[in-house]
Amino acid sequence: MKRVGARRAAILRGLLGVVAAVGVLLVPTAAHATPSPSSIEKQIDEQWNKLESTIEQYNDVHNQLIKNRAQLKKINARLEPLQLEVDLAMSHVGGMAADAYKQGSPGAVKAMIVSGSPTGLTEKLSFLDQIARHQRQAVAGAAELRDKYAKDKAALVTLTDAVAIRDKDLGARKKEIQKKVDDLQKMRIRAYGAAGANDGPLRTGPCPVAYTNDKGGRAAQKACDLIGKPYIFGAEGPGGYDCSGLTKVAWASVGVHLEHFTGDQIHAGRAVSRSDIQPGDLVFYGSPVHHVGIYVGGNTMVHAPHTGDHVRMASIDRSGAITGIRRPG
Structure with missing residues (x-):
């Protein structure tokens, strides 16, 4: 009986150990604290700082492409009439040379009739040489300008x-960028809720703050x-804007x-x-520069912060260290 009792006691102790272990496992762990809006905004700012530089790069490249294509259009518009001018000049002067060859100068005709000597032919050749020089001069100006435009066009x-x-490469990345933009917006909604995603009042x-009637004001x-x-x-309106737009x-x-493009705007006007x-x-x-706002007084700016947000007033110290201040105009 003692052996049976001891065995039961051992089993009981084992069961108590298991129950204790299970009890430890079943104790609810502390719930993860919901991220505060300020911590979410910090994450958004960090991610957006990386993303916005790509967006600004796209703005720069796309603007350059638009300018180049506009310049090509202007060059093509100049090339066509220049080529026509050269062709007409060549045709006109060529006709003059042909007439001169057939008719000769008065001196050449006289020499051929009166003397019948080879001097008439020499004079005719000399006259044709003058015609050739006149031909080159007549078309040289237009041809030179045409060739310059053609060279500029090729470059x-x-x-x-x-x-x-x-x-095209940046355009292909647009979907990837937009996905990141959408992810940032989801973060904002989780932090504030869809109804409160504007981070407080848009006007503070x-x-x-104080209106002035100069260009800056x-x-x-x-x-x-x-x-x-x-x-x-x-975007640069009218439906919406990014920071540099x-x-x-x-x-x-x-x-x-x-x-x-912020990279161009930071060189506009003069530093203050x-x-x-x-x-x-x-x-x-930012460094490199990727965000810009416009000062409205009282240490306050108006800016387009990032996706999911709106054009709003904010402290000029809200977006981190100021890289530079410029006064256009």
Whole structure:
């Protein structure tokens, strides 16, 4: 009996051990904390900083392609009439040479009739040489200009073909970019919910903070008028804007042209210090530069932040360290 009791005790101890182990496994683990909106925004900013440089590269390449094709169109428009001018000149001068050969100069005809000597032929050949020189002079100007345009066209065609290849490659990556854009938007929705994905009010106060009637002030006012428009990658309105598209349109409203590319805009106008910043000045971020906003006063800018967001007011310190400040115009 003792042996049976001892065996039962051992079994019981084993079962208690198993129960204890299972109990440990069944104890609910601490739930993972839901990411805070600020942590999600930080992730979005980090991912967007990488993505936006690609978007700006696309803007740059596509703009260059458009310019090259426009320049080719102008060259072709000049080449056709120049070629026609050369052809007509050659035809006209060729006709003059043929008539001269048939009729000769008065001196040559006289020499042939009066003397019948070979000097008539010599004079005729001399006259034809003069005609040939006149022919070369008549077409040289048009032909030289035609050849210059043809050379320029050949060089531009080579460059345009290379740019077109890059543009096509970036266009093929558009789906990949758009997928990343969509993923970022899903992150925002998870953080805020679909109804609150705008990260607070789009206006934080008067915009511009203090209005001035110079070009910068009016450009700032234009940007303020676009608050609420959705961010659309590669867009410069009217339905939506990306960062450099917004600043381009704002300054275009006062007659100042900016390229749709932050890499170009950071060289526009002149550099100003933060202590001298005025409404309308462009504020740049990133290295290399990939984001820009337009200053509206009170340490505030209007910018198109990133996908899923809208044109809005924000502190100029919101997007990280400022790379540079420029004043166009």
